Ligand code: SF4
């Protein structure tokens with residue numbers, strides 16, 4: 072049985088208090104709770120403060136290019152489907168340069184989990200407006216306030232019929248751990264967007280802000296996370312300041328189920344290898 076220590080590496084280099092520590096901790100706990108061993112897990116990251124996740128999480132790590140964690144993670148999963156594959160990124164990395172990959176990964180539905188540390192700013196480059204910065208956000212690149220509408224990742228994912236959509240908060244590790252566990256267990260592309268405060272460059276979306284305003288849908292007995300239209304309405308009504316399992320479609324077939332057609336066979340017994348006939352056709 073693995074322990075948290077098995078998933079720890081060198082001391083993380085994020086600023087003291089950075090929300091990404093909480094995300095790392097939740098990912099480690101989720102892996103232990105699911106009985107995974109470090110050699111069974113691969114973390115693929117992009118560029119940014121979030122990109123350090125592939126070094127700090129004690130499984131296999133692949134630090135890829137800016138915005139390219141998703142195509143890389145999908146390739147890893149398709150090359151060895153017995154692995155648990157997570158992609159880690161930030162709002163700049165994932166919803167800026169990587170946005171095209173995000174939408175197409177949802178369409179393709181390869182069985183990976185995408186954890187996005189959303190702090191509404193570019194942290195590593197010291198504080199510029201990001202794709203999720205609110206209108207009016209004052210940053211180094213928007214000194215008079217951002218004038219662009221922010222991207223709302225949950226609404227985008229829901230509109231594209233993503234099979235698993237969740238949102239967590241670095242200040243609630245227990246809930247975030249549970250959401251990551253469920254995302255890993257979901258067979259298909261899973262999004263876990265995480266409000267992960269940048270304590271150095273974002274003085275608005277702070278831990279205190281989220282503690283005051285977040286609505287936890289997991290605590291709402293009337294909320295049905297299997298109804299996509301309700302989910303869209305609820306996220307819009309709460310102006311995206313929600314946490315919990317937002318939506319899951321357990322019936323949506325993943326890429327490997329659709330293409331390889333062995334939904335009930337254990338994944339490890341199922342690794343797909345090109346035959347001579349297949350390669351001749353290619
Ligand atoms: Fe975290 Fe912000 Fe520091 Fe980056 S700059 S490590 S996001 S607190």
Ligand code: MG
Pocket residue numbers: 161162163188189190191192193194201
């Ligand atoms: Mg960011």
